[in-house]
Amino acid sequence: MSTKIIAKFLVTAAVCLSLFILFLLGGCSSGEPAPQAVTPKVSVLSIKPQSQVLTTELAGRTQAFMVAQIRPQVGGIVQRRLFVEGADVKVGQALYQLDAAAYSAALAQSRASLVKYRATLKSAQATARRDAELVKINAISQQANEDAQATLLTAAADVQVAEAEVQSARINLAYTRITSPVSGRIETSTVTPGALVVANQDSALTTVQQLDPIYVDVTQSTTELLRLKRDLASGVLQSNGNGEARISLKLDDGTPYNQQGRLKVSGISVNEGTGTVTLRAEFANPDHLLLPGMYVRAVLEQARNDQAILIPQKAVTRSASGVTTALLVVDGKVEQRELTIDRAVGNQWWVTAGLKAGDQLVVEGGQKVRPGAAVQAQDINTLAATASTPAKES
Structure with a gap:
């Protein structure tokens, strides 16, 4: 009699376990679908050419007038x-x-x-x-x-x-x-x-020594001078016009000098030892702040480019071999492009080749994507404007 009771109990347990398993399987099949992959978002900057003055920073010494x-x-x-x-x-x-x-x-x-x-x-x-x-x-x-x-x-x-x-x-x-x-x-x-x-x-x-006005003698490499003349001749750059370039100074401690100068003399011979020419500028010095023999940095305005392309330095990467590249969004996908950079302008790079007006340059989020990946592009200027607008009270 006890054996029959045990057998019934085992059959009943097996049936309950089967029903429980079927319940679980039914619950899983009737739930929400599995989540799909999310397209990553990147912040982009729309390239817009702008007018930019070509400046050259040169080391120099002051000389008494x-x-x-x-x-x-x-x-x-x-x-x-x-x-x-x-x-x-x-x-x-x-x-x-x-x-x-x-x-x-x-x-x-x-x-x-x-x-x-x-x-x-x-x-x-x-x-x-x-x-x-x-x-x-x-x-x-x-x-x-x-x-x-x-x-x-x-x-x-x-x-x-x-x-x-x-x-x-x-x-x-x-x-x-x-x-x-x-x-x-x-x-x-x-x-x-x-x-x-x-x-x-x-x-x-x-x-x-007469100190007001005062001279500042700076040297410029012949390589830079020849490139400037070549760009002016080709029309890439435009002359400032009056033939007398403006020049400003940075003192030895990095502070700007409060007077603008004028380029008076451009050297007519090249120093054979250094391959440079000497430029002489004249500055007003009413407070005698500049003394003969002081080391200064002269910022010389030489020409102007009305179609200059400037991009944030953080958007550019440089490989071990020296190749400079940036990421762009083209037709919703990431594209890596090689750039040619002329010089730094503050915290930006002056790009001379590789970008054109209207290109979507990846500024933020590029570290999360690879070339060829699909992305959602968000204009960084629009995001900044949205973030600066205070939320309306409900």
Whole structure:
């Protein structure tokens, strides 16, 4: 009897288990369908050409507009120094006073000689006039008259020599007071009162430098210069027009200088050692912020491209072999394209080949897709505008 009961129990359990399994299978088949793959989204930038000024950043040094090395033109003992070292001086301002006693005496002596020769000339003039009348009546010989006329000419020449000596002595006396030939900032003095100086000596007493305006000399490689001329000739670039390129400065600490300059001179010869030409620009320097010899970076505006293509640097990748590429969306699929880049402009690349107006450049999300994959393109400017618009209150 117990065996029959156990057998029934096992049959009933088997039936229940079968029904449970069928229930599970029926539940799975009647549920939701399996999820399908989602097309990835990428942010794209529509390429739009724009006008861009071609700038070149070049290293340079500042140079004084005018430099005057002060040297004595006569010898003597320095009596006084008449300027403050490091101060600004004006043209004609006295800088040194030399001992003038000997030159004052020389001037007095030359003046006395002039008085003497003028008196001699006056006497010779009277004799010449008298002898000219006497020779007409044969009162004196022709020889005597000719001698009187020659003496007159000699006396006149002596007066001219004496006048020149007076002028020379006056100039030498003036040279004992050494003045500045230009306005500018004066350096330290190499001599002190009591020092003996000589005319046209090799060592300068001091130096005066005009700092406003000031020159900036920069160098440009001949490769860049030739490429610029070639692009201008082909029409790829357009000249700025007036033939005088504008130029700005960055100081050694990276801060911009607050004055715009003008390119004044372009080098006409190439440095054989470096393969560069020298360009000279002129800058206003009213506050004397720029000093001679300072290192600066000059930003030179050379030409303009009205169809320049600039793209974010983050949208560009560079392979180990140096090939530069970017991802684009073409007909809903990702395409990898090789680019030619000219230079960096801020945080953007200036592209000269590989892109055209209207191309959809992948800016964000490119790391999640591969070339050939289907994607949903979203304009990054539209997304940015949407994100910046505040949500309306319900």
